[in-house]
Amino acid sequence: MADAPKAPDATNDLKWLGKWLGIIFIVWLITGGPARIAQQKPFLKPPSPLDSGEQYGGTIGKPNWKGVFVPPASYHGENAKYFTVSLPKGWVLREIPSRDGYYSGEFTNDITTLTFDYGKSPSDLPVESELYTIVYERVDKIGTKFVTPKKTGDGVTGGYYRRWLGDDLTIAGDNLTTAEKNIAFTIMRSVQFK
Numbered sequence: 001m002a003d004a005p006k007a008p009d010a011t012n013d014l015k016w017l018g019k020w021l022g023i024i025f026i027v028w029l030i031t032g033g034p035a036r037i038a039q040q041k042p043f044l045k046p047p048s049p050l051d052s053g054e055q056y057g058g059t060i061g062k063p064n065w066k067g068v069f070v071p072p073a074s075y076h077g078e079n080a081k082y083f084t085v086s087l088p089k090g091w092v093l094r095e096i097p098s099r100d101g102y103y104s105g106e107f108t109n110d111i112t113t114l115t116f117d118y119g120k121s122p123s124d125l126p127v128e129s130e131l132y133t134i135v136y137e138r139v140d141k142i143g144t145k146f147v148t149p150k151k152t153g154d155g156v157t158g159g160y161y162r163r164w165l166g167d168d169l170t171i172a173g174d175n176l177t178t179a180e181k182n183i184a185f186t187i188m189r190s191v192q193f194k
Contacts (some may be wrong), residue, residue, distance in 0.1 A: 033171070088186075112173065143162050146188065
């Protein structure tokens, strides 16, 4: 007569788990344990506050339940010819005549300036990936490429909105500080196409 299959033995599993927890505890003690925790404070450190009071482009204005970006309450809406955008207090939209058929302009507070071009094929922000952080997101349901230099204040920070059915948009600023980048990303995430 064949032997009946044995039921799993939970004590072996508990012994195995106990051994691994013991090994992890010993490694933790060897690498500094409680002394290291007391010295380093919390493992996860919150970001340091920025001069402007803003957080990186959207941690203040989070997407609402529909996934739409909601800018900070202190921002005001500006109505451009083909899109709307939210700008911080003191910032304005200026349209600039374009010679090449683009709709162009700038968002500025007379200290920091972000330029924009809207048309058939504005710059798609070609950058070297070793020198830039490149992130792809959806803004107003449009695939958007965000770029920023790895070395703050040394290069282009911008967004390229690739619209398959319609003209594209590029918004960019040069040599921005960390605080200026945070404002720029908040502005770029607030774009809504008409």
